[in-house]
Amino acid sequence: MWTEKYRPETLSEFKGSRKEVEEVKQWIEGWEKGDQALLLHGPPGCGKTALVHSLANELDRELFETNASEARRKGDVKDKLEQAVKQRSFTGKDKLILVDEVDGMGRSDRGGRKVINRLLKETKFPLILTANDPYASGMKSLRNKAKEVELGNVHTNSVAARLREICEREGIEYDDEAVKSIAQRADGDLRSAINDLESLATDSLKAEDVKDLGYRETERDIFEALKIVFKSTSASTASDATEGVEEDYGKVFGWIRENVPKEYKREGDLSRAYDNLSEADVFRGRMQKRQDWSLLKYVYGLMTVGVSLSKEEKYSGWTSYSYPSTIKKMGRSKAARNKRDAIGKKVGKKLHLSISEASDTIPFLNLLFQKEEWKEELVRKLELDEKEVDYIEDF
Ligand SMILES: Nc1ncnc2c1ncn2[C@@H]1O[C@H](COP(=O)(O)OP(=O)(O)OP(=O)(O)O)[C@@H](O)[C@H]1O
Ligand SMILES: [Mg+2]
Incomplete structure (x- = not known):
C-alpha cells in the first residue's frame, strides 16, 4: 500500500501543520523527567502517527510504539511498554514513546486509563499520546495531564504536493488537474488521497481518470459513515453517522452488514453487531409491511448506534471497507x-x-x-x- 510505502521518513516529507510540527519538535527536545506528556489529536489520516515517526527519525530517537488498546489487552505488550518508559535504550540513543489511539480504549476501560496515567508519571522519556477525539468519553483525565497539540486537516495544496512527489517517485505521468482534484476531494485526509491515487493511477493519471471518483462521490460519504459507525465509541457520534448520506436505508444496511466482519475481530463484538443488524432488519420488515415510516428511526438506530456500541473497544488501524457484494459486482x-x-x-x-x-x-x-x-x-x-x-x- 502506498500509504505505507510513502510514510514520511523525514520532516521535509511531512506535509502541513508547520507550526505544530515545530511545537512538537521543541517539546521533545526540551522534555525533562517530570514534565507532562503530549496529546496529539486530529482527524483520521492527517498524519499523527506519521509525524511521530518522522520526528523520531529526524531527532535520531529510538521509538517505542504501541497502541493503547493493544497494550491493555495483551499482557506482554503492556509489560514491554512499562519497561520501555523506565529503561534506557541499549543503543544509548534517547527514546521517544508513542501510545497511539488512546481514545480507542473502551468506554469502560478504567483499568487501561489507570495504567496510562501511571506511565505518564513514571516515564523517563517524552511520551506522546494520540487520539482522534480528545473529548471522547474517558479522555478527560488524560487531557488534564498532557499538553495538547492539534493537527488539523492537511491543506489541499499540501495534499497535492505530496501526491506529486509520489507520482514522480512512481514514474507516473500526471495531469496536474487530476492531482488537484484528488487533493480537493480528500478534504484534508492525506491518507485517503493517497489511497485514491493508488486506485486510479496506472503509468499515467489523466483528468478523465479522476472522473471515476465522481462516480464514487456518494460512496465516499458512505465510507465516512462506516468509519464513524465502526470507530466511534459514543452513541451520540454514531447516531449522526449517516447524516448527509444519500443512499437509502437498505443500501446503508448492506454496507454495514458487509463490512462488520472486516472491522470487528473479536467474536463477542461480531455476534452482538449481527444481533443488532438482525433487529434492525425486523424493524425494516415491519416498517415496510405496515408502511409505518415512524419505525425508520429504529432501523437506523440499531444499525448505527447498535453496531457501534457492540464493540468493547475501538479497533485500531485503517480498514479497507468494501462495497457490498451486490454493488461491487x-x-x-x-x-x-x-x-x-x-x-x-x-x-x-x-x-x-x-x-x-x-x-x-x-x-x-x-x-x-x-x-x-x-x-x-x-x-x-x-x-x-x-x-x-x-x-x-x-x-
Ligand atoms: N501530513 C502528512 N504528510 C505526509 N504524509 C501523510 C500526512 N498525513 C498522512 N500521511 C500519509 O497517510 C498515511 C496515514 O497517516 P497517519 O497514519 O499518520 O494518520 P493518523 O493521523 O495517525 O490517522 P489515524 O487517526 O487513523 O491513526 C501515512 O502513512 C502517510 O503515508
Ligand atoms: Mg494513527
Whole structure:
C-alpha cells in the first residue's frame, strides 16, 4: 500500500501543520523527567502517527510504539511498554514513546486509563499520546495531564504536493488537474488521497481518470459513515453517522452488514453487531409491511448506534471497507463496468434487450454456466471472449 510505502521518513516529507510540527519538535527536545506528556489529536489520516515517526527519525530517537488498546489487552505488550518508559535504550540513543489511539480504549476501560496515567508519571522519556477525539468519553483525565497539540486537516495544496512527489517517485505521468482534484476531494485526509491515487493511477493519471471518483462521490460519504459507525465509541457520534448520506436505508444496511466482519475481530463484538443488524432488519420488515415510516428511526438506530456500541473497544488501524457484494459486482472500476457493458451488448443483441436490461441477466448466466454443456453453448452463441467468461463466472 502506498500509504505505507510513502510514510514520511523525514520532516521535509511531512506535509502541513508547520507550526505544530515545530511545537512538537521543541517539546521533545526540551522534555525533562517530570514534565507532562503530549496529546496529539486530529482527524483520521492527517498524519499523527506519521509525524511521530518522522520526528523520531529526524531527532535520531529510538521509538517505542504501541497502541493503547493493544497494550491493555495483551499482557506482554503492556509489560514491554512499562519497561520501555523506565529503561534506557541499549543503543544509548534517547527514546521517544508513542501510545497511539488512546481514545480507542473502551468506554469502560478504567483499568487501561489507570495504567496510562501511571506511565505518564513514571516515564523517563517524552511520551506522546494520540487520539482522534480528545473529548471522547474517558479522555478527560488524560487531557488534564498532557499538553495538547492539534493537527488539523492537511491543506489541499499540501495534499497535492505530496501526491506529486509520489507520482514522480512512481514514474507516473500526471495531469496536474487530476492531482488537484484528488487533493480537493480528500478534504484534508492525506491518507485517503493517497489511497485514491493508488486506485486510479496506472503509468499515467489523466483528468478523465479522476472522473471515476465522481462516480464514487456518494460512496465516499458512505465510507465516512462506516468509519464513524465502526470507530466511534459514543452513541451520540454514531447516531449522526449517516447524516448527509444519500443512499437509502437498505443500501446503508448492506454496507454495514458487509463490512462488520472486516472491522470487528473479536467474536463477542461480531455476534452482538449481527444481533443488532438482525433487529434492525425486523424493524425494516415491519416498517415496510405496515408502511409505518415512524419505525425508520429504529432501523437506523440499531444499525448505527447498535453496531457501534457492540464493540468493547475501538479497533485500531485503517480498514479497507468494501462495497457490498451486490454493488461491487455491478462494477467498481471502469474496466469492470466496460466488461459488463460489453457482455450486455452481446446478450442484448441476441435477446433484443437494452444494454442495461441485458446486463441484469449476468447473475443468471453465472448460474447456467455451472453446467458445462450449457456454458459451452452459451459462450458460442453469445460470442463471449475469455475475459467476459471470467467476469460472469466470478460474479
Ligand atoms: N501530513 C502528512 N504528510 C505526509 N504524509 C501523510 C500526512 N498525513 C498522512 N500521511 C500519509 O497517510 C498515511 C496515514 O497517516 P497517519 O497514519 O499518520 O494518520 P493518523 O493521523 O495517525 O490517522 P489515524 O487517526 O487513523 O491513526 C501515512 O502513512 C502517510 O503515508
Ligand atoms: Mg494513527
